[in-house]
Amino acid sequence: MPVGRTGDGEALPQRLLTVATRLFAEKGFEKTSVQEIVAAAGVTKGAMYHYFAAKDDLLQEIYERLLRMQRERLEAIMADPQPVARRLHLAAADVVVTAIANLDDATVFLQSMHLLPVDRQRAVRAARREYHERFRSLVEEGQRAGTFRPDVPADLVVDYFFGAVHHLGAWFRSDGRLTPAQVGTHFADLLLSSLRPEPAR
Amino acid sequence: MPVGRTGDGEALPQRLLTVATRLFAEKGFEKTSVQEIVAAAGVTKGAMYHYFAAKDDLLQEIYERLLRMQRERLEAIMADPQPVARRLHLAAADVVVTAIANLDDATVFLQSMHLLPVDRQRAVRAARREYHERFRSLVEEGQRAGTFRPDVPADLVVDYFFGAVHHLGAWFRSDGRLTPAQVGTHFADLLLSSLRPEPAR
Amino acid sequence: MPVGRTGDGEALPQRLLTVATRLFAEKGFEKTSVQEIVAAAGVTKGAMYHYFAAKDDLLQEIYERLLRMQRERLEAIMADPQPVARRLHLAAADVVVTAIANLDDATVFLQSMHLLPVDRQRAVRAARREYHERFRSLVEEGQRAGTFRPDVPADLVVDYFFGAVHHLGAWFRSDGRLTPAQVGTHFADLLLSSLRPEPAR
């Protein structure tokens, strides 16, 4: 049998992460015991501690996995040779779709980051800020180009938009009226609309 | 000396609530022990349990206090005889200013609601939904009147906006560049802009 | 309003005792809080501590009340100028009827005496021993007179019988098949039968 793999077709560290993410999203990080995680993954505690030095590491890894993925996708979109409005629309819609596709990760991110030790929080926050800054640069680019209204601070716009994104877990239901793509389009539309220059009056 | 009051000029239940809110916002509900709360309030555990049957009750009460306040303010604004766009702008800006003025409560609300027993969560969610519906009715009114673009679901707009509001705690700093009122105006502007009907193309 | 009395027609100390006895019998001494007792009696804690210096005192008083009553009844019966077998039968049946009539007290007695401080336990035990000795003297009198078999230790007989009596609370139901008087007669019959001298073989 391949080392580190189990019959379930997924490497054990991966499986632990997946299971932990689901449980954290369902019941919260602090109310989920290591015992529950390993039981749900079908192994014992020792096995988990072999791969993760601490429960916190699971959380940390979940964050990094999500941030890594979003950063990669954003970079690909930013490199796309399209007008800035189009690029921002693509990026915004993609963030929404990705967040919904990984709603558990996003939920955990939002709900539990404050439970990490402060220095780890700082690291995660720094990574997220960097991501936001990339996004903000798109907005600023459009403002400089006159495509977007200049009278609203770009970072405020970014925080405004990501607030909406982070809040998806609170209301989006996969069996609801709207598909993830539709939500993504609506959100991107709202963002772009709100950035349109004021019409001449 | 009045019963139930201490030298600190505030009734003990109130003081406990204030102190708990601050600690919850700072370190999270789960990482704040009852012992820390009562120590910060200068009393013993027994005193707290005399007023609150459980640690959860503090959380619950914080939520209800916040929701109560916001509902009252919203109602006052909705009753104002102004054009719908004006009323929505006022309401949106006020929500932001109020949320910032009670940033600890709002932060705790966002971070810790999922830690309540499920039935209590339901109660809180129901109250919040009711509040959102009032807000949504403003959007719908404007859509029917042709003031707002009709092609975006009103409830999605509300969730979009309140996501941004709930996220304030993650970035707003009282010593920052913008005053609460300015943030409120910007947020309301962004909301109204995004609802402007598409320009004829 | 008469001092120490309430509208309920019973002096407060009495009512507290009655209520406490019922609760102790239902849920056990340790699982009954002082708060529950005073709530059930419709007063506050201060009122109770005015009459009883401690929760233990309630227990103590319940025991003494029961022992006092049984001792008085036994003395009356022993003074009756009847044959010894008759007196023992009367006494045995009366103990049963009295125990049933005060089943809560008897239950509490049995279940909770060991919770008293050791010195109080000693006092109660001494009183009970004295009572048992009176009973034993009846048995011995019958043995000396040749009415009862002499080959069984009188104190063992007494413990045997009172075991049965103390156990009444475990099975007797007032809505059951047998009346208290019937149970008393049966128990007394069993006792007397078991004391009959062996038939010549």
Add this chain to the structure above:
Amino acid sequence: MPVGRTGDGEALPQRLLTVATRLFAEKGFEKTSVQEIVAAAGVTKGAMYHYFAAKDDLLQEIYERLLRMQRERLEAIMADPQPVARRLHLAAADVVVTAIANLDDATVFLQSMHLLPVDRQRAVRAARREYHERFRSLVEEGQRAGTFRPDVPADLVVDYFFGAVHHLGAWFRSDGRLTPAQVGTHFADLLLSSLRPEPAR
């Protein structure tokens, strides 16, 4: 060293049970803290909770152990091809001897069963009732055969006798005048005597 065993030559769960039984019998279940139990067993609380999910479980297990043993012994005796009077005498004497040999368990049983959650009480009571019914069937068999007097309800006799047995803990002392076997014989004699048919008068 064998897993789960300590230098004291007994598996930890067993040792905890033994120690707990002694303490419960001495001071009562409620007045015995988990801390005292684990200290007396020479381990930490965590170790105990590794084997017993709750303090209640210790109690439950003590009961079941005792009931299991008594049921097995009774069955062996009932299968003995002897006259019914002989079988009942054997069974009665054996119950007494066994109860004395496990006086701590029996004492705890009697004193603390009412502290269990109600549903657990029901389970224990059901098991005990079943046991009593076996015993009762012996009495009834003798009544049908004319060996025992028929005018006393068989279940009342059983309750009468087991009352005496349960009460052993209140007076029997191993350093006393009578050996367990002697007490067993006396109790069985008393029981059989009380069941003798009335002599013709």
Add this chain to the structure above:
DNA sequence: TATGAATGAGTCTTCATTCAT
């Protein structure tokens, strides 16, 4: 007499983590 706010010591229980095997 009676109140009820407050105390403080104590309770059971949970759980992340370690380590000998």
Add this chain to the structure above:
DNA sequence: CATGAATGAAGACTCATTCAT
């Protein structure tokens, strides 16, 4: 690689009792 028994520190909560009013 993996087990699971055991640790140890911390957690929420209870409750008899006191005392100023």
